[in-house]
Amino acid sequence: MKHRKLKGSLILVLGLFFLVGVFPLPASAESSAAKDPGMPVHFNRSLDGYQPAKDHYNFYFTYKTVHAWWDAVAMGMEEAQQQYAARGITISYEYMAPVTASAEDQIRRLEEAAGGSYDVIGVDVADEEIITPVLNEMAEKGIRVMTFSSSDAGPGCRRIAYVGNTHNYEDGAQLAEALCKKLGGKGKIAVLVGTHGAPCHEDRAKGVRDTVARYPEMEIVAEEYDQDSIDLARGLTLTILQQHEDLAGIVCCNMSNPVGAARAVQETGRSVVIVGMDHDREALRYLNEGVIYCLGIQDCFSIGFDTVQVAVRVADGCLPGTLYPEKTEEITTIIYQEDAQQMLELLYGEL
Amino acid sequence: MKRSFPYLAVIGILLVILVITAATLWMSAGARNATDQAVSTVSTFYLEELAGRRSQVVSRFFESQAEQMQRAVDLMDDRVLSSQDALRQYIGNVESLYGLGLFAVVDEDNVVYTKQTTYMGGSRYEFLSGDQAGKMTITTSSVYGAGKQICQAVPIHDRTFLGKKLKTCFIEIKMEDIVSLLAFDTEDNGTHFSLYYRNGVNLTGLDFGPVGKKSNLIQEMRTYLTGDQWTVLSGQFTNEEAGEVHFMHSGNKQILYYSPIPDADWMFTVLIPENLIYDKIAGIKDQTILRSTIQILVTLLSLLTFFFLFALQQRRKSTALLEQQRTIAVRDSLTGVGNKYAYSQKEAAVNAGLQSGSASPFALVVCDLNGLKKVNDTKGHDEGDRLIRDASHLICSLYDHSPVYRIGGDEFAVFLQGADYDRREEIFEELNRKTDENNCSGGPVIAAGMADYEPGDMQLQDTFRRADKLMYERKNQLKQLKTEPVSSEL
Incomplete structure (x- = not known):
């Protein structure tokens, strides 16, 4: 009788082990457990308990443009790659982008990748209107497609999953709110956006517009696209500053915007409040010096790390649900001058 | 005559003691001066040797790595360059063979090929954007949480991959590996070393004594040096020249020595408190003085013993002579009876x-x-x-x-x-x-x-x-x- 009970207990325990191994906790739940909620970026990530079906995977990832922001995403991917390697699983991938953002270039790359032997193709959508149909077409052909980074495909896209920023609109709104409060709810402001059609940039710009609209004494007097170019952002800002001598603030919706805007403001010696996105080193230095008021820091490392984790599941034929969510959400944290030095040290070892 | 002998002996001994004492004091003073001079000379020599050797070690390390990379490039044949898989496998073999952390080749569009990854390197690696063609480069970069990475790159000539020219190959070196090359036993002895950029920024993040980990060395030295000294220091950093400055910190004289690392924009720096060297040499000096003092005391003791024995012998001789004279005076020389x-x-x-x-x-x-x-x-x-x-x-x-x-x-x-x-x-x-x-x-x-x-x-x-x-x-x-x-x- 005793033996039977013991045997039953052992079977139960082994069964639980089996269930945990095959059906680990959802990625979102695991992520939150591994992350320190106080930190904008989480470098101490570990793979969850999911056991991949193969010992080798080959991915193709393409993103909008060659830029330091995506290099940060790459660092998370490389970390996941190394952790898989430690488990005896080889992850090889290509992580490619044009020098200048272009939906047409992205289509060309996707078409080439579709002819290759990749387990999964991941896309940071350059232009949701143009790229979404291409992704649907690939999905129809049985190609496993996912999106990642900061820009998902358009509604109804048949891509399998998305890992990245799911709250670009809110990010834009938060930045605008911070600016409006800083300016006391009145004044003329400009909005700098990145690439035309890039969902993340467009969503943030919309969030900015909607937020500013709630302040009757605030007015958006200019809205320009810098095509993810710092030089262009600087030039556009100089023009705006020249055209609007009473400009009080600038909202920057991508990574290049705040750097270009800060350079221009510093050059002209004007007193303009700048709020912007991302972790560019120069932007963080401007934040540290007080030229930039606040920055929205995305956890690019986790985006890259989770993208590889989700890609492995997608490659194994797992669909979103129990194993991972359809959208793996990564955080954005607004940081101010007092946080700048810590961030510079954390991200760039700048002492 | 009987009384003058002891007086002379005592005066002689006192004179000997005086001369020996004076000689001892003179020797001690001389030893101290010699020690001070030796400290200065040895400090410079020691630091030059230390910095020179460490710089050479780092330089040779880079030379060795460059030779390995060049050999790897030379062995790239058409089969290796026929497909991405073949190239990746070759890169993997090179990493295993040479024990490299990361070896990569880069094409003319700044596409980076590694053992398992192909990615765009234009925004990630500074050396890819500059005009570095035709020469070896060593650069450092801080990439988003990865810490400082050192990249050593050598150019590639006459190699084409998938229709694009390969322009360079590089390896990533961990800062810890460089630090371990430079390391020496500094435990509890107050010596510090580090690598600094020419602009005075600490490359290694190692603690550098009074300068600390985070401060800019050149800027920090303003507080310790005179205007002229500081100008020389900053000029030598800018021009990558070796140099040495002395300054006071917490009552101790500090010696800062710096030496450029060839092929890299870095300065190897050593900071050592002079009293550390002084203490080492003072120990030797004290031993020498102690040995000399013992030698002098033994000599003095020998002299005193010699004087004592000599005086005793003289006394015995004179007593015997006196007795003999007395005997002669009272004894008949022919018979030996009393006279x-x-x-x-x-x-x-x-x-x-x-x-x-x-x-x-x-x-x-x-x-x-x-x-x-x-x-x-x-x-x-x-x-x-x-x-x-x-x-x-x-x-x-x-x-x-x-x-x-x-x-x-x-x-x-x-x-x-x-x-x-x-x-x-x-x-x-x-x-x-x-x-x-x-x-x-x-x-x-x-x-x-x-x-x-x-x-x-x-x-x-x-x-x-x-x-x-x-x-x-x-x-x-x-x-x-x-x-x-x-x-x-x-």
Whole structure:
């Protein structure tokens, strides 16, 4: 009788082990457990308990443009790659982008990748209107497609999953709110956006517009696209500053915007409040010096790390649900001058 | 003369001590000065050697890595460059063969190919954007949380991959690996080392003593150096020149030495408190001084011992000489008995005793050797001397407990006290008997007269006169005894 009970207990325990191994906790739940909620970026990530079906995977990832922001995403991917390697699983991938953002270039790359032997193709959508149909077409052909980074495909896209920023609109709104409060709810402001059609940039710009609209004494007097170019952002800002001598603030919706805007403001010696996105080193230095008021820091490392984790599941034929969510959400944290030095040290070892 | 010798010895010893003490003090002062000079010289030499060797180690490390990369590029053939898979496999083999952390090749569009990944490197690697064609580059970058990465790149010529020219290959080196090349035992000894960019930014993040981990070295040194010193320092950093500055921190003199690392925009820096070297050398100095002091003390002790023994020997010699002189003064050189001077001393002592009433009873025997003149005249003085010695020997053999004096050429006196006094009659008879025998057989003939001290004697001379008188009577008697048989024979 005793033996039977013991045997039953052992079977139960082994069964639980089996269930945990095959059906680990959802990625979102695991992520939150591994992350320190106080930190904008989480470098101490570990793979969850999911056991991949193969010992080798080959991915193709393409993103909008060659830029330091995506290099940060790459660092998370490389970390996941190394952790898989430690488990005896080889992850090889290509992580490619044009020098200048272009939906047409992205289509060309996707078409080439579709002819290759990749387990999964991941896309940071350059232009949701143009790229979404291409992704649907690939999905129809049985190609496993996912999106990642900061820009998902358009509604109804048949891509399998998305890992990245799911709250670009809110990010834009938060930045605008911070600016409006800083300016006391009145004044003329400009909005700098990145690439035309890039969902993340467009969503943030919309969030900015909607937020500013709630302040009757605030007015958006200019809205320009810098095509993810710092030089262009600087030039556009100089023009705006020249055209609007009473400009009080600038909202920057991508990574290049705040750097270009800060350079221009510093050059002209004007007193303009700048709020912007991302972790560019120069932007963080401007934040540290007080030229930039606040920055929205995305956890690019986790985006890259989770993208590889989700890609492995997608490659194994797992669909979103129990194993991972359809959208793996990564955080954005607004940081101010007092946080700048810590961030510079954390991200760039700048002492 | 007796007193001057110790004074001279003491003065001599004091002079020796003074000279040795002065020499010791002079030597100590000299050792201190020499130590100070040695500290300065050794510090510079030590730091130059240290920095030079470390710089060479790093430089050779980079040279070695560059050679390996070049070899890897040289071995890239058409098969390797035929597909991405072949290239990745080759890169993996190179990493394994050379033990590299990451080896990558880059094409003209800045596409980076590694063992398992292909990615865009234009925004990630500074050296890809600059005009670095044709030369080896060593750059550092801080990529988003990955810490400082060192990239060493060498150009690739005449290689094409998938229709695009390969322009460079590079390896990523961890800062820890470079630091481990530079490391030396600094535990608890106050020495610090690090690598700095030419602009003074700390490359390694290592603690650099008073400068700290985070501060810009050049800017921080403003607080420690004079304007001229600082200008030299910043200029040497800018121009990648080796140099050295001294400054004070927390009361200690610090030495900062810096030396450029060839091929990299870095300066190897060492910071060492001078007292560290001073303490090391001072230990040697103290040992040397201690050894010298012991040597001097041993020398001093040896000298003192030598002086003591010398003085002792001199004293013994002089005492012996004095005794010898004294003996010579009171002893008859021919017979060895007391001489006339000794008898006069004895007479004075006896007289003093008589005057004080403390004299013990005594007797005096006065002897005269008969026939000495005749022997001298007929047989020579040597024979005469022999006769005197025989007479003396006879007297001494009989009066072996009493002082015997030769008070004239052929006259002796024996002062009797103690046992000889008690047996004086017996001995005197024996003397006369011997003399009688000798008178017939030819030995020394001694005419002797003995007189006891009598209470009326005021001085020894009184006793002497009586004995002398008796001696003459005996002398006459002996002459007659000697003459009678001769006459009968005639």
